[in-house]
Amino acid sequence: xxxxxxxxxxxxxxxxxxxxxxxxxxxxxxxxxxxxxxxxxxxxxxxxxxxxxxxxxxxxxxxxx
Amino acid sequence: xxxxxxxxxxxxxxxxxxxxxxxxxxxxxxxxxxxxxxxxxxxxxxxxxxxxxxxxxxxxxxxxxxxxxxxxxxxxxxxxxxxxxxxxxxxxxxxxxxxxxxxxxxxxxxxxxxxxxxxxxxxxxxxxxxxxxxxxxxxxxxxxxxxxxxxxxxxxxxxxxxxxxxxxxxxxxxxxxxxxxxxxxxxxxxxxxxxxxxxxxxxxxxxxxxxxxxxxxxxxxxxxxxxxxxxxxxxxxxxxxxxxxxxxxxxxxxxxxxxxxxxxxxxxxxxxxxxxxxxxxxxxxxxxxxxxxxxxxxxxxxxxxxxxxxxxxxxxxxxxxxxxxxxxxxxxxxxxxxxxxxxxxxxxxxxxxxxxxxxxxxxxxxxxxxxxxxxxxxxxxxxxxxxxxxxxxxxxxxxxxxxxxxxxxxxxxxxxxxxxxxxxxxxxxxx
Numbered sequence: 213x214x215x216x217x218x219x220x221x222x223x224x225x226x227x228x229x230x231x232x233x234x235x236x237x238x239x240x241x242x243x244x245x246x247x248x249x250x251x252x253x254x255x256x257x258x259x260x261x262x263x264x265x266x267x268x269x270x271x272x273x274x275x276x277x
Numbered sequence: 278x279x280x281x282x283x284x285x286x287x288x289x290x291x292x293x294x295x296x297x298x299x300x301x302x303x304x305x306x307x308x309x310x311x312x313x314x315x316x317x318x319x320x321x322x323x324x325x326x327x328x329x330x331x332x333x334x335x336x337x338x339x340x341x342x343x344x345x346x347x348x349x350x351x352x353x354x355x356x357x358x359x360x361x362x363x364x365x366x367x368x369x370x371x372x373x374x375x376x377x378x379x380x381x382x383x384x385x386x387x388x389x390x391x392x393x394x395x396x397x398x399x400x401x402x403x404x405x406x407x408x409x410x411x412x413x414x415x416x417x418x419x420x421x422x423x424x425x426x427x428x429x430x431x432x433x434x435x436x437x438x439x440x441x442x443x444x445x446x447x448x449x450x451x452x453x454x455x456x457x458x459x460x461x462x463x464x465x466x467x468x469x470x471x472x473x474x475x476x477x478x479x480x481x482x483x484x485x486x487x488x489x490x491x492x493x494x495x496x497x498x499x500x501x502x503x504x505x506x507x508x509x510x511x512x513x514x515x516x517x518x519x520x521x522x523x524x525x526x527x528x529x530x531x532x533x534x535x536x537x538x539x540x541x542x543x544x545x546x547x548x549x550x551x552x553x554x555x556x557x558x559x560x561x562x563x564x565x566x567x568x569x570x571x572x573x574x575x576x577x578x579x580x581x582x583x584x585x586x587x588x589x590x591x592x593x594x595x596x597x598x599x600x601x602x603x604x605x606x607x608x609x610x611x612x613x614x615x616x617x618x619x620x621x622x623x624x625x626x627x628x629x630x631x632x633x634x635x636x637x638x639x640x641x642x643x644x645x646x647x648x649x650x651x652x653x654x655x656x657x658x659x660x661x662x663x664x665x666x667x668x669x670x671x672x673x674x675x676x677x678x679x680x681x682x683x684x685x686x687x688x689x690x691x692x693x694x695x696x697x698x699x700x701x702x703x704x705x706x707x708x
Binding site for chain 2: 258259
């Protein structure tokens with residue numbers, strides 16, 4: 213799944229899964245860096261989506277007026 | 278005894294007596310029992326019946342010469358709306374006439390049409406009283422014309438001009454209303470009216486669900502005979518009819534019984550069509566008004582909803598920014614969580630490694646110590662086994678072909694062996 217196709221909810225779930233694995237000590241040290249990188253990327257994606265939606269809402273409502 | 282007279286002479290005497298003693302003109306009330314027109318002259322038979330037994334108490338012939346008849350007849354028909362016919366009560370102005378060859382006859386010079394009219398009215402009153410007694414007089418008025426009265430059964434004579442007027446008026450309406458009209462032909466003149474109209478009504482009654490209303494129309498001059506519409510049987514039929522009946526039988530002076538009991542009475546076929554159109558027009562306006570009202574209500578509703586939406590929409594950015602902040606906080610928390618978990622894990626791993634390192638160091642020390650001890654032990658054992666030491670104690674080592682001899686049986690006679698002692702080596706031959 214590419215990042216543009218990833219839904220907000222799915223991204224959030226992935227982040228939570230990473231946290232869950234960390235909590236349960238299910239992650240090995242070798243992949244930890246990779247997982248952190250992924251988590252950061254997903255968080256960035258989620259924040260971008262939130263900002264984009266906010267902008268869109270404002271734009272749509274301005275058009276209606 | 279006088280000499281006999283000839284019939285002519287005798288009749289001549291009568292004629293003289295009649296003309297001298299009955300020289301005036303008289304008004305006489307009588308019932309017509311017969312009437313016929315021959316070559317423009319009118320010949321009538323008059324009768325007076327006993328009030329109770331109905332048997333004639335007086336009879337006489339009457340004539341109206343063409344020259345008078347052509348004035349009297351139209352005047353009568355104009356006033357009464359009827360032809361002179363048998364059974365009619367009339368008041369005639371007459372003078373006596375006796376003709377030697379044709380006998381006695383009353384010669385009519387005038388007719389009192391109002392008298393007949395009064396008699397007709399009285400008959401109508403009787404019919405009305407009878408209908409009221411039967412409780413059917415108002416039945417038609419209690420019916421209501423359907424909202425969409427467009428399926429019309431017409432009772433009329435086929436070739437009447439009035440029917441054409443009716444159809445034209447109904448078809449060429451400015452609204453473009455469509456009517457389904459079906460003609461039930463009937464005789465609308467003279468004696469046949471009653472039976473013919475009743476037959477037409479019966480035919481309609483057989484299919485009354487196919488129609489919304491019945492129109493009885495009759496076009497024609499004011500002098501036509503209308504009496505056929507004033508009969509009890511026809512009135513009863515109309516009164517009890519299940520559909521509203523509209524009459525347009527064209528009578529200027531006064532209503533026929535049919536007009537009185539019908540649902541709606543108009544004067545002419547054209548007016549009947551106009552009435553139906555007007556009725557539909559009212560319905561049409563009601564529909565148009567309803568349409569306008571619906572549009573207004575809908576528009577109002579749409580406007581209200583639009584305002585509501587706008588109001589709601591204004592709240593969206595604020596609400597969403599709340600959602601956004603919440604989600605951002607959640608994400609930040611998740612990241613912090615991840616980082617702290619990773620840090621925790623790392624420090625724990627580091628600790629593990631450190632512990633292992635410590636453990637390793639001590640283990641290596643122990644091992645080294647052990648090995649050292651082992652080596653020492655080995656050294657001592659080696660030392661104890663040193664051959665030099667044995668040689669110095671007097672032991673010797675015998676070698677054959679460079680190998681130590683430990684078994685004498687392997688040596689053969691003549692083999693040369695080397696014997697090593699503490700100091701020096703000597704050779705020996707086996708015997």
